[in-house]
Amino acid sequence: MKRPIRLIAIDIDGTLLNSKVEISPANLNALRRAHAADIEIALVTGRRHRFALPVAESLGFDLCLISSNGAVTRSTSGERFHRDLLPKATAIKLCQHMRQFRDHTVLTFDREGIGAIVCESHEHLYGVIQRWMEKNAPYIEYVSPIEKALTEDPIQAMFCGPIELMRRAQEHLFTCDFTAEFTLLRTQYAARNLCILDILNAGCSKGHALERWSNYRGIDRSEVMAIGDNYNDIEMLDFAGHPVIMGNASDDLKQNGWTVTLHNDESGVAAAVEQALEANRESVNA
Numbered sequence: 001m002k003r004p005i006r007l008i009a010i011d012i013d014g015t016l017l018n019s020k021v022e023i024s025p026a027n028l029n030a031l032r033r034a035h036a037a038d039i040e041i042a043l044v045t046g047r048r049h050r051f052a053l054p055v056a057e058s059l060g061f062d063l064c065l066i067s068s069n070g071a072v073t074r075s076t077s078g079e080r081f082h083r084d085l086l087p088k089a090t091a092i093k094l095c096q097h098m099r100q101f102r103d104h105t106v107l108t109f110d111r112e113g114i115g116a117i118v119c120e121s122h123e124h125l126y127g128v129i130q131r132w133m134e135k136n137a138p139y140i141e142y143v144s145p146i147e148k149a150l151t152e153d154p155i156q157a158m159f160c161g162p163i164e165l166m167r168r169a170q171e172h173l174f175t176c177d178f179t180a181e182f183t184l185l186r187t188q189y190a191a192r193n194l195c196i197l198d199i200l201n202a203g204c205s206k207g208h209a210l211e212r213w214s215n216y217r218g219i220d221r222s223e224v225m226a227i228g229d230n231y232n233d234i235e236m237l238d239f240a241g242h243p244v245i246m247g248n249a250s251d252d253l254k255q256n257g258w259t260v261t262l263h264n265d266e267s268g269v270a271a272a273v274e275q276a277l278e279a280n281r282e283s284v285n286a
Helices: 014-018 025-036 051-056 090-096 099-104 123-135 163-173 204-216 231-239 251-255 266-285
Strands: 007-010 040-044 064-066 074-075 080-083 104-108 116-117 140-142 156-161 182-189 194-201 224-228 242-245
Touching: 007 014, 007 025, 007 099, 007 204, 007 266, 014 051, 014 224, 014 266, 025 040, 040 204, 051 064, 064 204, 074 204, 080 204, 090 099, 090 156, 099 104, 099 123, 099 156, 099 163, 123 156, 123 194, 140 231, 156 163, 163 182, 163 194, 182 231, 204 224, 204 231, 224 231, 224 266, 231 242
Parallel strands: 007 040, 007 224, 040 064, 116 140, 224 242
Antiparallel strands: 064 074, 074 080, 104 116, 104 156, 156 194, 182 194
């Protein structure tokens, strides 16, 4: 007999949220019905915890929030389960090596208030992530040179810019002699000509964090459904026994044998969750 699905892990941007950056009524209703059916819900996102929290809270129940691509795991009530920070020494070397891309560099820290996000200037960043910069304005501190902000281990460093520029940034990144000290995760939105390169501690990913949480909860990977849309979701989808890729994902991500659900503007999360609920009902009645 197939095991029931006990945990559904869901990416936020491009997955749970539609192109208007909203949760559709269908998605909200499906997740609340899954919660009522004792299926655990986890949000697994590249967003910082504070930036992701309003989305998580809007679901109306306490849940596990894995943020910053797996670097921080907290409940929506604020209880911390795990942190996986980028060593300060590695971050300093990274900023120095990527000097030519410093106008596109952002550091994030596990802090409240201003200084949780640090960059040197906003001119180039506003050109590619204006909405993100505006939403996070109360947390942004400008420090030049940016290395001076590294008085403690950051959560991560990230480089944001047009796709071609970030392709060159990625190539340059891998010419350094300390690649074993970090993980690179890429998020790309072709329609917006936006690419984000997230630099985290070695081994850190959404998949690693989800595996850690599943083990803690005593949930086998065969009992996990994961839903995502982008390259930074690959490790999470590879871990889950029931991987689901969004209809709005790039075509190359749909070639991995994962179940393809509807577009994020068609409540693809709700469609996948309904399948999980139906599969669980069938396993009970078998």
